[in-house]
Amino acid sequence: MLPEFNAVIFDMDGLILDTESSYFVAWQKAAEIMGYTLSHEFCVALSGSSFAMLEKELTVFFGKAFSFQQFCELSTELWRNHVEENGIAVKFGVKELLFTLKKENITYCLATNSPEKSARECLQYANVDNLFELVICRDHVETPKPAADLFLRAAEVLGQPIDKCLVVEDSFIGLLAAQNAGAFSVLVPSLAVTEDMQRIANVVMDDLSFLSNAIKNLNN
DSSP: OOOOOSEEEEOOBTTTBOOHHHHHHHHHHHHHHTTOOOOHHHHHHTTTOOHHHHHHHHHHHHOTTOOHHHHHHHHHHHHHHHHHHHOOOBOTTHHHHHHHHHHTTOEEEEEOSSOHHHHHHHHHHTTOTTSOSOEEOGGGSSSOTTSSHHHHHHHHHHTSOGGGEEEEESSHHHHHHHHHHTOEEEEOOSSOOOHHHHHHOSEEOSSHHHHHHHHHHHTO
16 A cells, blocks of 8 residues: 655666666676676675675675775676667566656656766666656765665655655665655565565565556556
């Protein structure tokens, strides 16, 4: 059951765009070139992390000799080569849901831990940069998710109190940020749902089309 709401705040990576798979490929190849092994499970655990958190976790995992700068340069080049060849897929139900929101005059935006340059680049590779007029990024706030800053800033930009916004997320870190902001969270998982995710999500839906249908039902 959804509460009364006036706006929707979306995460980007893994929810709107299938960027996570391309990130994981690039991270693993970069680590391999540097003589390290990065498992898929470890990549999954970093889903939704900020750049600073990624650096911290990789340095702890591989040790002080690990060069995060070299890793970033390699993974960025590998990622760009991958998406230039393959593009970035848009998740199922995105366009249907945005059509529903516009029809119901519900405002919305993106709120992502990615820097603005990276976020807009991803949207362009996916050919959906025209779908989101408002994009709130890591650059726009003091502290990334799981802090509340991004969602509180998004609510401010949308002109709505946070308790009148739905936050739609796919990661545990994003759900924590929604909880810290005092927002109602909708989990649409891109990866396996953990017990912690189940515990703090207000609602869990299989994909974005379920949310679209729920919104339609609210207004019928």
